[in-house]
Amino acid sequence: xxxxxxxxxxxxxxxxxLGHPVRIRVLELLQDGPKAVRELLxxxxxxxxxxxxxxxxxxxxGIVTATRExxxxxxxxxxxxxxxxLRAARRILSELLVGQNELLAELQKxxxx
Amino acid sequence: xxxxxxxxxxxxxxxxxLGHPVRIRVLELLQDGPKAVRELLxxxxxxxxxxxxxxxxxxxxGIVTATRExxxxxxxxxxxxxxxxLRAARRILSELLVGQNELLAELQKxxxx
DNA sequence: TGTCGAATTGAAGAAGTCTTCAACTCACCA
DNA sequence: TGGTGAGTTGAAGACTTCTTCAATTCGACA
Numbered sequence: 001x002x003x004x005x006x007x008x009x010x011x012x013x014x015x016x017x018l019g020h021p022v023r024i025r026v027l028e029l030l031q032d033g034p035k036a037v038r039e040l041l042x043x044x045x046x047x048x049x050x051x052x053x054x055x056x057x058x059x060x061x062g063i064v065t066a067t068r069e070x071x072x073x074x075x076x077x078x079x080x081x082x083x084x085x086l087r088a089a090r091r092i093l094s095e096l097l098v099g100q101n102e103l104l105a106e107l108q109k110x111x112x113x
Numbered sequence: 114x115x116x117x118x119x120x121x122x123x124x125x126x127x128x129x130x131l132g133h134p135v136r137i138r139v140l141e142l143l144q145d146g147p148k149a150v151r152e153l154l155x156x157x158x159x160x161x162x163x164x165x166x167x168x169x170x171x172x173x174x175g176i177v178t179a180t181r182e183x184x185x186x187x188x189x190x191x192x193x194x195x196x197x198x199l200r201a202a203r204r205i206l207s208e209l210l211v212g213q214n215e216l217l218a219e220l221q222k223x224x225x226x
Numbered sequence: 227t228g229t230c231g232a233a234t235t236g237a238a239g240a241a242g243t244c245t246t247c248a249a250c251t252c253a254c255c256a
Numbered sequence: 257t258g259g260t261g262a263g264t265t266g267a268a269g270a271c272t273t274c275t276t277c278a279a280t281t282c283g284a285c286a
Contacts, residue, residue: 006134008134008137008138008141009134010206011131011134011137011199011202011203011206012131012132012133012134012136012137013132014202014205014206015128015129015131015132015137015202016128016129016132016133016243017132018124018125018128018132019125019126019128019129019130019131019132020125020129020243020244021119021121021122021124021125023125024121024124024125024128025121028121036262037262037263037264038262038263046245047245047246048262048263048264049245049246049247049248049263049264049265050244050245050246051263052263052264052265053244053245053264053265054244055263055264056264056265063205068252068253068263070253070254071252071253071254071261071262071263072253072261072262072263073262073263073264079205079208081201081204081205081208082205084201084204085198085201085202085205086124088194088197088198088201089124089127089128089198090124091194091197092127092176092192092194092195092198093123093124093127095192095194129273133273133274149232150232150233150234151232151233154233159275160275160276161232161233161234162233162234162235162275162276162277162278163274163275163276164233165233165234165235166234166235166274166275167274168233168234169234169235170273181233181282181283183283183284184231184232184233184282184283184284185231185232185233185283186232186233186234
């Protein structure tokens, strides 16, 4: 059917899909429940066509689903685990930021280079 | 000191940093413990200079650290939570892949478009 | 000191992603 | 049927990231 994609490449594509500020914000907003495009637009400072393009990326990856309700389109998270992933990312991220601050402090104490 | 980076942007950068097959493989290999560049090179099919460039990306982000041991350089994970993140990603990923297969089956049953 | 192996860096072109604009679809309602 | 609001799409240029090559650094050792 399809040529099997190596797992590490699928993972890389998955993370790349997450690697955009607007897409992150969308996923975070959707954790509180489904939202219409217009609601997203009200919370994210971006042009409609740009948001649409980012939503298309998320849709293509399968991490969100879109359903039309009358004249508006409502997005929701496709799976429940996304929240957990974002939590793990947040934890690592704060660890990294602390690490960077320590490094900074270190450098200011003893500027070898 | 520095202009505060919005959190969602820091997150996006973090995920973008993960979004490369070679970098994913490196992080997975480092979960078994520190490894010299040459060992990584033996397991990942990539040119030395390319691997070096990807290692530089990981280093800059702070997710790995490098120490020189004699004439070789050894890399290790900077934090312990990386494994957990990769596990969460794997879980979501397999969910998404299953979802895509279901969708595919659906489409083959009833090809509306 | 000279040379070798290990790893990194800089530069340049190729490849990919983002943003923006205009054009379009779709549902709704006068 | 025509018009309007909600979203999406395609195309084009700006911008990033990737890959590759050659040049460089650093330590080991003769």
